[in-house]
Amino acid sequence: MQISSTVTRLITRKNALDQGRIEQVSCSLIPAAGEVILKIDRCALTTNNITYAAYGNSMNYWSFFPTGLAEWGHVPAWGFAEVVASDVPGIKVGERFYGYFPIASHLWVRAERVTERGFYDGAEHRLGLASAYNQYTRCSWDSYYSPDTENLQILLKPLFLTSSMLADFLQDKQFFGATRLVFSSASSKTAYGTAVCLGNHPALERVALTSAGNKAFVESLDCYERLVSYEELESVKSDRPTLYVDFSGDLALRDRVHQHFAGQLIYSCFAGSAQATHEARLTAIVGPQPVFFFAPIQIRKRNAEWGPEGVSEHIGAGLLQFYQKLTTTEKPLLEVVESQGYEAAQDVFSRLFHGRAKPIEGHVIRL
Incomplete structure (x- = not known):
């Protein structure tokens, strides 16, 4: 030895x-x-x-x-x-x-x-x-492990775990009454993983916010009902109950979102930091104060309700579908x-x- x-x-x-x-x-x-x-x-x-x-x-x-x-x-x-x-x-x-x-x-x-x-x-x-x-x-x-998909597992499973549990949390809360979800950093894997997990709800609009340079990529994901660049944010009407899902951590963008949707913004969910590299700040200039989403808390809740095996099956089955979405299209994502x-x-x-x-x-x- x-x-x-x-x-x-x-x-x-x-x-x-x-x-x-x-x-x-x-x-x-x-x-x-x-x-x-x-x-x-x-x-x-x-x-x-x-x-x-x-x-x-x-x-x-x-x-x-x-x-x-x-x-x-x-x-x-x-x-x-x-x-x-x-x-x-x-x-x-x-x-x-x-x-x-x-x-x-x-x-x-x-x-x-x-x-x-x-x-x-x-x-x-x-x-x-x-x-x-x-x-x-x-x-x-x-049972969801394969040597051939090790890279996909370590790239996507940790992100997808957050996506899956965040989607579950939002559905569990009935979107806090919102009929529009606005995602920042919509090109990030955790953001579009959440959008994919939510599936299609006839009364729910998923709006993707992204940089102008990433618009073509986000459009190819086919999981948002509407796509706008950060510069075009104000083109989205403030006409329905809105929930902000913040994957960017950009404080200036958060304030713009909160100001633009004003009285229609009913919940602000801070889910990650694809763009910001400073300590988390759970503040906003107007409207509801952001609430940090921490996946282990939702996992703990579902472990108690579904059992650990049920949670593993829920995440594992969704992850395999996510692999397929990203890798089996004509142009892999x-x-x-x-x-x-x-x-x-x-x-x-x-x-x-x-x-x-x-x-x-x-x-x-x-x-």
Whole structure:
């Protein structure tokens, strides 16, 4: 058995997200009692990771993988890893898991609540964090897993989980009485995933707000009833109860939306940060104050009502349909871009941070 290895990690400056550095250190690969060591194979980088970093302090995302450095953090990413050492009964060397990882070569976890499905990391620093992020799923258990769709899974499943649960939340609340939903950053995968999950409601209009440059792409998605650029926002009449679903985090745009729809805006849902890279601000100039949507809360509600298996089936079945929508059309709506190594990860993260990644691209990093 290999007893030591060089561990590599990419860390990010918390107050300057386009600054990162790659570090290497030699570590023992002999697990402590109750410990599992995972070697990370690949991870996805999307605007979701920018949200994790931007809200790293307020939403505790920096706390999942401490670096030991006050000013530097691990940006979490979804990916696949293999067990290289285990001191936990029921978890074997060579098993493959899907879950939440740092952009690093290895992760040490304290595997607890071990079942056929997988395990939870019971490390002390993660005990107070959202349990949905602490779960690691065995690929051998997951009926929706396929080696051929690993890249799609890590690119789309975390985003689609938010899309699916947000759509479920809005339907559960009967759209708060709204008959129009306005989506900002409508080209983002989480936004149009939500629109797809909502399906067609005869009395509901889904309005896509996007940049002029992304209009053609958003039109090709065929999941919004109306499409306008940010410059054209005021062309949408304020004539019916409206709900704003904010995927951009752009405060100036939020104020424009709130002012334009004024008395007709009945709910403002803050769902993500595809464009903003500062800490979340749940304020608006007029109208209802924005409410942050946090998918694990809706998952917890549905776990109690449907059971965890029911929730997994709901998300898994929807995810397969979403894969098909994006990949089986004449002109695919997602182009997987696979890169190798930590320098590539640093470059992709910088491009995402500065808004230079194309909406059709989905970036996977092989580590």
